[in-house]
Amino acid sequence: MKSIWKGAIGFGLVNIPVKLYSAVQNSNLDLDMLDSKDMSRIKYQRISERSGKEVPFERIVKGYLLNENYILLEDEDFESAMPEKNKLIELESFVDIAQINPIYYETSYYTQPEPQGKKAYALLLKALQKTKKAGVARFVLRSNEHLCVIHPLNNMIVITRIRFEEEIKSTKDLEMEAVTVKPKELEVGMALIKQYSADFDISAFKDEYSKELLKIIKAKAKGKKTVVKKIRPEKTVSDDLYEQLMQSLSKKGA
Numbered sequence: 412m413k414s415i416w417k418g419a420i421g422f423g424l425v426n427i428p429v430k431l432y433s434a435v436q437n438s439n440l441d442l443d444m445l446d447s448k449d450m451s452r453i454k455y456q457r458i459s460e461r462s463g464k465e466v467p468f469e470r471i472v473k474g475y476l477l478n479e480n481y482i483l484l485e486d487e488d489f490e491s492a493m494p495e496k497n498k499l500i501e502l503e504s505f506v507d508i509a510q511i512n513p514i515y516y517e518t519s520y521y522t523q524p525e526p527q528g529k530k531a532y533a534l535l536l537k538a539l540q541k542t543k544k545a546g547v548a549r550f551v552l553r554s555n556e557h558l559c560v561i562h563p564l565n566n567m568i569v570i571t572r573i574r575f576e577e578e579i580k581s582t583k584d585l586e587m588e589a590v591t592v593k594p595k596e597l598e599v600g601m602a603l604i605k606q607y608s609a610d611f612d613i614s615a616f617k618d619e620y621s622k623e624l625l626k627i628i629k630a631k632a633k634g635k636k637t638v639v640k641k642i643r644p645e646k647t648v649s650d651d652l653y654e655q656l657m658q659s660l661s662k663k664g665a
Contacts, residue, residue: 412432412433412521413432414430414431414432414523415431415432415433415520415552416430416431416520416552417429417430417431417498418431418498418499418500418550419498419499419500419528420499420500420502420522420532420535420548420561420568421499421500421501421502421548422502422531422535422546423502425531426499426528426531427524427528427531427532427535428524428525428527428528429500429522429523429524429525429528429532429568430522430523430525431520431521431522431552431570432520432521432522432523433518433520433521434518434519434520434521434569435518435519438618438621439618439621440621440624440625440628457471472484473554499550500548500549500550500559500561500570501548501549501550502546502547502548502561503546503547503548503549504546504547505542505544505545505546505547506544506545506547506560507543507544507545508544508545508560508562511545511560511573514574514579515573515574515579516571516572516573516574517557517571517572517573517574518571518572519569519570519571519572520569520570520571520572521567521569522567522568522569522570523567532568535561535568536563536566536567536568539561539562539563539568540563545560545561545562546560546561546562547559547560547561548560548561548570557572558572558573558574558575559571559572559573560573593653595653596652596653596656599653599656599657599660600656602660603656603659603660606660
């Protein structure tokens, strides 16, 4: 794997030099956009809205629109904004990871210590494992500041980017009607949750859609016709919520 960032994790007065590697990959099939006329691939171009011509990559700069004028930014502008955060992931606090709502999670990176930081890395890893805590930190990656949690996984420290509070949209514009739930309905609903409860096992969940789509692609390559699977209509259940819950319980238990 190719590292995407080099710097250090700041643990008190201890600096742990590390490299970051992307920990995730896309499971979707890599589909190309084609012209149906001649099967040529569609290319995306960087077109100037003023001239209508393609702009070479080396001529592209970054700018911020301020008072109807663009202020151009150079690489050193990004670095000088917060120089210490460009190369340091400073641990600010430690929390129970269960306190972080999943809506904040973005993406994860594996960390690998540089030779001179192996002992300090091992210490932080073991301390996180023993305390069952996660570190909260901020750092700069690709010209943007990111909030992250630092947590152990399979004897490795993982850095998971999380969103800032201001990045989560407010729910105030969504109208949520107050609905009364009967005690007996709640009781059966909780019983249904208990019946479906299990230890989380990520290996039990596969990208079934992409797997089925690949089967269709391979069949079409052999000249076979796609057969559309018909969905069998579910048996109509009662409109009564309590009755639906009871039937769900008996179906799971069967």
